[in-house]
Amino acid sequence: MSSNPVFPLGKRITGRWNKIEYTVERGLGEGANGKVYLVRRGQERLAMKVGSDTLDLQSEVNTLKVLSGMEGSFRRFLVDVDDAEEQGQAIPFYVMRFVEGQQLQKYLSLKGSAWFPLIGLRLLEKLAELHRTGYIFGDLKKENVLVSGYGMVELVDFGGVTPIGKAVKQFTEIYDRCYWNAGDRSADAAYDLFSFAVLCIHVCGGPKEAFSREILPQNRSVEELLNQAAADPGCAEFLPFLKKALRGTYAGSREALEDWRRLVRTRKGTQADVRPAKDTWIKVGFAASLLLFAATVWYYW
Numbered sequence: 001m002s003s004n005p006v007f008p009l010g011k012r013i014t015g016r017w018n019k020i021e022y023t024v025e026r027g028l029g030e031g032a033n034g035k036v037y038l039v040r041r042g043q044e045r046l047a048m049k050v051g052s053d054t055l056d057l058q059s060e061v062n063t064l065k066v067l068s069g070m071e072g073s074f075r076r077f078l079v080d081v082d083d084a085e086e087q088g089q090a091i092p093f094y095v096m097r098f099v100e101g102q103q104l105q106k107y108l109s110l111k112g113s114a115w116f117p118l119i120g121l122r123l124l125e126k127l128a129e130l131h132r133t134g135y136i137f138g139d140l141k142k143e144n145v146l147v148s149g150y151g152m153v154e155l156v157d158f159g160g161v162t163p164i165g166k167a168v169k170q171f172t173e174i175y176d177r178c179y180w181n182a183g184d185r186s187a188d189a190a191y192d193l194f195s196f197a198v199l200c201i202h203v204c205g206g207p208k209e210a211f212s213r214e215i216l217p218q219n220r221s222v223e224e225l226l227n228q229a230a231a232d233p234g235c236a237e238f239l240p241f242l243k244k245a246l247r248g249t250y251a252g253s254r255e256a257l258e259d260w261r262r263l264v265r266t267r268k269g270t271q272a273d274v275r276p277a278k279d280t281w282i283k284v285g286f287a288a289s290l291l292l293f294a295a296t297v298w299y300y301w
């Protein structure tokens with residue numbers, strides 16, 4: 001990993017070529033390929049990714065340019081590409097839309113795991129949208145899923161996005177089909193669905209042994225993943241879906257999405273679990289009408 005420069009809060013960065021000025025507000029996250037900052041351009045809040053590995057950053061920019069030019073939710077995602085100058089050195093960066101929200105695991109720990117079926121649905125919708133355009137996401141993992149409001153989902157980190165049929169170059173081992181001896185790394189919808197299934201097992205229920213220790217290559221298999229899922233009651237309702245996604249038997253993401261949608265619809269208690277606000281409003285409404293009644297009685301007495 002190459003070392004990324006650290007920009008302090010309030011730092012002003014002016015692009016060498018496009019001359020646009022940004023002010024750093026705070027760090028948003030850091031990974032192997034760069035550091036991401038929340039920046040301001042005038043009144044607009046944007047996200048700036050800075051990395052010293054020009055090749056990696058360039059490949060992300062190329063993908064983002066393609067997605068930004070297409071219709072759909074990734075349209076105009078990429079905002080600017082430039083270099084900053086630090087002590088005579090050029091530091092490449094690109095600027096993209098700022099995605100509000102919390103990382104998936106944090107969102108679930110704050111709001112409760114009952115939100116996961118809805119989040120999974122929105123995530124599958126995003127993947128299906130990407131697949132329709134001829135790309136897969138490639139590096140799907142919990143850190144790359146940001147959730148806001150009532151389970152609204154956005155994907156970040158487009159370093160793994162790959163045209164269907166090409167080899168996936170950026171991936172994370174435990175989400176990778178090849179790591180689990182379940183297929184190759186050629187980009188197809190099933191590759192993302194596999195990672196989606198691993199993500200489900202990872203975030204539902206309690207911590208899983210398979211993700212916290214080094215597993216010998218000969219022990220990595222779909223069956224091992226399914227055993228982990230079967231042993232956790234938090235995963236039980238997803239098992240039929242997980243079997244198909246891990247074994248690669250879905251014809252495509254639309255079929256997987258329909259299956260998941262059925263699962264969400266038939267789920268017991270979904271409405272009550274996911275929409276506490278509705279109950280709260282009924283209670284508030286009832287209390288308000290009691291108060292109004294009491295006030296009316298008092299006035300006419």
Ligand SMILES: Nc1ncnc2c1ncn2[C@@H]1O[C@H](COP(=O)(O)OP(=O)(O)OP(=O)(O)O)[C@@H](O)[C@H]1O
Nearest residue numbers: 028029030031032033034036047098099143156157
């Ligand atoms: N557009 C954005 N809006 C808000 N936050 C973002 C945005 N892009 C990235 N982040 C945050 O920054 C973190 C790191 O960004 P990113 O995943 O792109 O870095 P990376 O170096 O490619 O990471 P990795 O090593 O996981 O591949 C993300 O997990 C996310 O929390």
